[in-house]
Every structure is written in C-alpha cells, then in structure tokens.
Amino acid sequence: MAVTALAVAVAIGVGLAPVGPATQYANAAVSIKKADDHFSVTITDPTADHRRFEEAFRAVGLNVRVKVVPVAPNAVGTLLGPIVPEGFTRHGSIGVKAVTPCASAFCGKVWMPADFPGRVVFGVGRPAGPGEPYVDDRPYDPSGEEALDGYTVHGKTVSAVRAELHRRGLKVGHRLLWSRPDGGSFDQPVPADRIKNDWIVNGSRDHSSDTVDLYVVPGPGAGPMPDPLKVATPQWYDLTG
Template identity: 35%
Template structure:
C-alpha cells in the first residue's frame, strides 16, 4: 500500500462518525475503536521498500496519528482528550467564562443576553451542578442575585454564593465591566442542585422579572417617594412628575392573603388607596390599589 493510500485509509473512518451518533459521543465505542485502530496501524511494520522509506513512512504515520487525534477532539469531545469536567479548571463559551481561582469558581458573564442554556452548560462542563439564569430586572437589582433555590443549601449548609462586578463598582454599560458570579469549589461533583437568578439590565420594552421590588426602593424609578397608603390621585401626580406612566392592579383580599388582578385605568378612582407600587419596565410602574383602605393589608410598604 502506498503512503498516501495509508493516510486515506486512516482518515476514511472519520467520515462515518458524527457527533449526533452514539459513536460520536465522548468515549463512544466506535470512536474508541477508531483511535485504537490508528495506533495499531502505526505500529505495523512496513514490509517493502528501503530502510529510508520505512523511516519516512513511520514519521508520516506518527504525524498523521497526532493530527487525527486532534481531529478526534471535535468528534469525541473533551473528556477523551483530558479536557472534561473531571479535571478541568476552566471553561468558556460565547456567554460566560468560568475559572477556578483558589477555592472558588469565578464566572464572568460575557454576554448577559445570550441563550440561557449556555450559562448552565458552562457550570455543568466543570462538574458543578449549578443552574444560572440571567434575567431582566429593575435598575437597583442589576448585577445582583435576585432568586435562589434548590437542594444544595440543605445538603451543604452555609455555602456562600456571591455576585458582583469586575472591576468593583464599575459601570456595566462599559464593555470592560463584567457581572461576576462566585461558586465555592466544595460544590463540585455533588448531586445536589443549586439554581439562582442573576439580574441584568432590561432591553427597551422588556418587562422586569422582579416586580416584587417596590418602585420606591433606592435606585428605582420612584425612589424616595411615599406611595403606600396614599390616594391614587396623589401618587399619580408624583408618577407624572417623574415622566413615568402607570398601570393598575386590584388588590383582592381574602382569608388566606390577597391576589392581584388586572385593572383598567378608567376603573380606578382618584380617591382609591395605593397599597404599593412595582416597577414594570423602563418608564412604567404599576399601582396596586383598593377602592378604600382595607384593614387586611399592612400599608407603609415603601
């Protein structure tokens, strides 16, 4: 067999293994067999030709084997080549970069608007059973963890998760400013799940995911205003003064608590009472109101 024929013979099996086939997954039987076959063929003696030709053929096959192994990295995935979550200390995709620094994994958000799956994908690639969502929030919650849950807290008590900015207190509108999430290394390879929500700046017209936060909170659109317990007319005057518009919810009180129901603006009287005000999206707040002061509600929610 000529040398070029040997090269073609080694490369031909690659065309038969796809990443969407069982054999194309990391460590699959067909992929492992292919790698074994390449190594075995490289070791077979050359039966014809002068010594110089045999040495050239051997060097060619060695180089080819190395090239094929690199190509197999695409087909087999990282674990066969030693870059899987078992020993890896870093991972990056288009959305996030995660590095182990001392006893902590530090995740730097590269694209807060990326496909949500990419954030959790990065943690899982490093053996971290952590799910991260990066969600649109009102101004004061940007860059903060606004929701957390899962079984990891009870399985590993007092595990500190963190969020911040890098550099500290930088402006997230700056391309060199990153939202950062920190996860203790102790959670690696645990079966317990941890999931949390990190706030990002909302796009124009995008609704906030944290409507539970009062619009009068520091850093919000009605920061410093007094709303709870006041009349709708008084609160609307403050809303308009700040260049905002208002929507409404009816607070329906019952024995087990209350629920919020949509309410058209023309159904609301100026003398109705505001329970609280929530930020909805940029330039819009939502007044939660009752026709009169309700003894079942604790006002002063500002």
C-alpha cells in the same frame, strides 16, 4: 452602552475532588477558572443564550440552570440567585455574597456543595426591551418603595398617584398588599377595576420601561384575604427558556 462590554466577576466556592471536572472553561459568554478554594467566573456577555452559561458550569462539574432574564438598566449583567426551587435540605449551605470594590456590574462569591444533586438556578440580567416586564428578585419592602423621581407615592390615594403617573406618560399596574396575621405580607396582582380611588398607596416599583406598579393597601370592600399560594405569580426561575 454596549452590554457586551460588561463583565461580571463571580467566585463560586465548592468542595473539589482531587480529580474530576475541568479546572477552567471559556466560551463567548463566560469564562471559569479554578482558584485554590473557589471558581473565578467572569461573564462577558450578559445577553448570550442561557445554554452558553450552562455548558460552562457543566464543564466544571456544577449542576446549574442559568436563565438570561430582562432587568432594569441598572441591573444589566448582575447575577440573580442562586435559587433551589425544591428547597435546600442538604449539608452545607448555598448562597451569594457580594464583593467590593468591584469594577464590573457584579462581583461576589457564590457557595454550594459540589455534590448537590438538586436543581439550582441562577439568573443573568440582560437589558429589557421596551415595555418588557423587569425581573426583580428582591421581595417588596412594605415600608414603602418609591419609583418616581421627585414624587412620593406612600400615603397618597390611588387617584392622586394615578394622575401623576398619567401626567408622566406612564402606564399603571396594580397590586394589593395584604398583611398576614404573622406580621408578614404578600402582594396580589389585580386589574384596575379591583382598586378604589380612595384606597391608599403603600409604595411603587418599576414594572417595565413604561409601567409602574402601585402597591395598594386593601380598603373597604376589598373582600377577604386570599390564599397566598393561590394568587402567587410565576417567579423568574420557574419560567421556561
């Protein structure tokens, strides 16, 4: 499928001054046009260089970084974020709301204060290359996600699930799923030798076109729970480019 044919419609609600930035802008990647109380944004090329998106947002007065990131096939063209890495402490709110029906990969409204001076990051999903890790901004669901069609990993031993993945010609990634005292959880990427065969798999998620990550409940011998901040992996919005 030609990804350049995908169109992503987004509406960005902002408080506009009577005079100021341009009311519309378009390039080969994206077009932005002012409506009564929002900007209608159509992404025409999800694979375009991030600078093409950023120049359009700047032209209409928005201080936005855009990262074009690899995603699974069903997420190509979708919008990730908005993210405020340093935290949002200003008046108003910032967020995104999907709109349906939608004839494109993503339709929605994104709102943020027009005068917000901090770093705001959006992502646009492009097709991942063979074996390239997917970006997924959804937190893992500890109730047990499933990545394999026709096969439930939840509750099975690591050895059993590994055997099924190898039978399907897939590689295996491993993440320890730690439960915090406050009832939350976090995951820690670990090498295969940190995982025992008889430990229990909570769920699985596609890591790339050829790899599935297993989320494993720490069993006997796993050691103490680490500091979540010390084992956190870089997020898509922290990466360069």
